[in-house]
Amino acid sequence: MVAQLTASYRKLGQTLSHLDGIPSLLIRLYLIPVFWMAGSNKLMHFEDTVAWFGNPDWGLGLPLPWLMAALATGAELAGAVLLALGLGTRAISLPLAVTMLVAAVTVHWENGWQAIADAGAPFANDAVLAAPEKLERARSILQEYGNYDWLTSSGNFVVLNNGIEFAATYFVMCLALIALGGGRYVSVDYWVSKKLGTQ
Incomplete structure (x- = not known):
């Protein structure tokens, strides 16, 4: 009986393995509008963003505010596009995770x-x-x-x-994409790897 249940469980796992790209796809679809809106807002109000990043009295007091604002804006906009395609998913998820970590610590931390x-x-x-x-x-x-x-x-x-709730959630989702990649069948990453014979 136990052997039969174990065999059935393994068979179910093998059958479902073809759907293992779906969680990555869903995470990507969730994060695309989040990062697109955040990056677009920073870009449309870039001078205000730079001022807020740099001002120690009413802003974040970050060093090199123009560079930090440009990096955050670029990561979020490029991230949204690349996540939509599932292209360079692991590579772009790293700067997105860092951006969320910086946001959690510098913007949201004191609010719990x-x-x-x-x-x-x-x-x-x-x-x-x-x-x-x-x-x-x-x-x-x-x-x-x-x-x-x-x-x-x-x-x-x-x-x-x-508080840090949303930034922490997006950080964890980015970490998941670093581990999972763009997803089998549902990302450009998968098809490029397949074409190159690395899949």
């Missing part, structure tokens, strides 16, 4: 884990715990002076916490 302030969630810091009172006050102002039904017709209001 949560991207959206939810006082009932784990890892709630003092700012997150204060969010419900702020949100309730904002709701009462909007209900009294604004068109509250129209303002909330697309969803509820939230208080952003700007």
